[in-house]
Amino acid sequence: MTIRKKLLLFIPLLVLLVNSVTFFLFQSSQTVQQSYGIMMDRILMYNQSAQTADLTLRLLYQDLIHTESNSTTNLDQEQHKLEEIRSKLSKITSPSLPPSTLTGYSHMLETLIEQTTAVLAAVEAQTPSIAFAHYADAEHTTGFIREEAQRLVDIELAFYQPIYQEVQQENTRMNQLSSAIFVVNTLMSIVLAIWISQSITGPVRKLVSLARRVSLGDLKVVDSLRSHSNDELGILSEAFKQMTNDLVVLMEKDKANIEQEKLLKELELQALQNQMNPHFLFNTLNVLSKLALLEGAEKTSDLIISMSNLLRYNLRNLDQPVTMKDELNIVQEYCTIQQARFRDRIQFELDIDESTLQEPIPALTLQPMVENAFLHGVQGMEQGGLIRLEIMRIPKGILIKLIDNGCGMDENTRQAILRMEAGTEKEHSTGLGTRNVFKRIQLFYGQPNLMNIDSAPGQGTTITILIPK
Template structure:
């Protein structure tokens, strides 16, 4: 049973049960109230009739004494009021079988009293001055009988209703006890239902939260909670399990994709490792041969050593990180060989902060950039070419800047180098280098440090180029090296 249907059943049942208890208690009280009202109305009517007869006698006595029009009107008003009370008594009837005759006699007394009062008025108008006295005394005696009989009827009413009221009170007390018992039972049932419903809600939520916590901690094999599927939480648990399976499948696909990317990078590294430019080797060996003819063996020996160091460094495994110090030394060896070719046409200027040379960088980071400077920047310059290497240590990073005063590059070429995921521009790769080395360096830096925007290029056509590399200071620790580059 789902939660919505459960609530639609439980809440109306509790509501109906509460209303039933309230209705029974209300009906019991209403029955007692109605019986009490009937008895009280008759008792009050008897008392009003007794009081009204005395009022009639007083009004009649006043009229007999002064015989004015006002006193006569007052008497007539009292007489009409008594007639109304007599009609009310006749309309009510009797609810006590044993008092039917007594009530009829009581009404006759009222009629007799009214007739006797009329006789007093007639005697006052038609006979002698004292002829009405006898009629007045009779009316006075009848009024006393009415009062006495009224008290008797009140006693009969109270005596008759006393056991009835006692029984009603007993029943009311029983109903009150039942009401309290049902209220307590209803409260217990409500508490049990509330506990049952809350347990049915909180227990699945806790199970789902526990499973989610285990998954967030990296335990993707955590079993999904076993919840009955006949409510919303069962559907949620089933969906949670499907989501967990989809997550595992997605991670496996991502892992396979990463392994493919890793394999591609390894192949790229192997290709780069084997990309020793034949034209560069030819020029270098040509220079060495000419120097051997023109000069003594000392410079030839130095150049040969530089060439040997360069080749030895290039043939190292590219997947192992090196310090920036090693890269700087390798760049100097590379420049030594190139300077033997270009001679005084170029100058190599360095401004190096030694405290920043201990950071780890991917191998062959600086040489491809320097090669790009020679091939695309200053190769066509006859004199005054300058290459500058600046390394500055900042609080949270090491900045490496390689600048030249060569021909510069257009904005389109700059964007092509920085956005290395796009295809290189046509015509950009003419010369001794394809330009792929520079783009590959930028990509390897991003993969190595796991950050973007580590490289920036400032260049204008005819005004030279500056390549700025920002190396995170965390690279000073070997433990921060990417696992791909530390195999």
């Protein structure tokens, strides 16, 4: 999930949750307040009706005693107010009272209004006795209204007392629930804020730290870079990891190229140090070869030509690959020279697959290996020395096997040569040893473990080299 989706999803959800809880609390409080308000309106209406009845009775008495007073206007207002209250009472219902009770109370108010009207009519007709008789009735009716209003209030309060207690408990519970919801919402907001912050700032801080380490040359930071998110920062972390891996690969390639160039420079330097004015030397060898031929020494002439070819091949440009055929030719020249020296003491055998003759191979690969087998393997043997070179094609490429029946080597020497450690070999006539050949093969093909040595003291040596496809 992307960071934008996280923000657009979780923040509105949190706001919606808070608003929903707030709306629920508001609706609950509104319901309680509405129920409480309806009950209080009825109770106030009962009290107001009793107070209005008392005030109407007092004004009526003043009108009887003081006929010249201006209480008639106020009396009319109170009568109108009493009629409004009666009209409202006739329309309301109460769960605590039967409809007949409110109807009877409404009739009491109506009766009081009629008695008040009768008193005023008698006063206008100047019949005091009739007026006082109606006033006495109105006074009794007002007493009944007062008592009934108080009874109605007591009934309402008695009915709503357990409900009011429940409302109080509900209010207490709602207050506690509101506090709990406030705490939960606060904690959820904090957790959500921390989670979003960590999902954004945490990987950024880690990337900044790793980038700083990479800038200081520490390229092993990739091992500590682990990202399991699928957002933009996860993609950025993977891209940074891939870039660092590519940088490591490029640096390894550059290091290998530099090492190869250094090795080639060393070989060229060795060739220059061993060089004795090649043109003069080759011309001298050619003259000696022709003199030997004129004198009838054909074997001597062939030997000089072999030496000349070997010397010319060793002084060539070493950074250019050659064919397998070229390498085999120089091996045969070397074998010619050694057989002229040791004659039947040493035998050289070749088993070559002709389909491999045009395959490219680094220069000076086979001849130094054969020379190494001769110097360290069979040179000290009085007779029966054998060096065998086999080249065959296999599914993985070309397999070169160099076998000798010489003195062999111990395990420490074998491991040291395979690890290409310096100082494991004596200097050869060509200046190139097995370590040098192994190193150049590894750099040339860019693959490790292409060489192997099978040897033991007194049991000869077998060197295998795989030339990959």
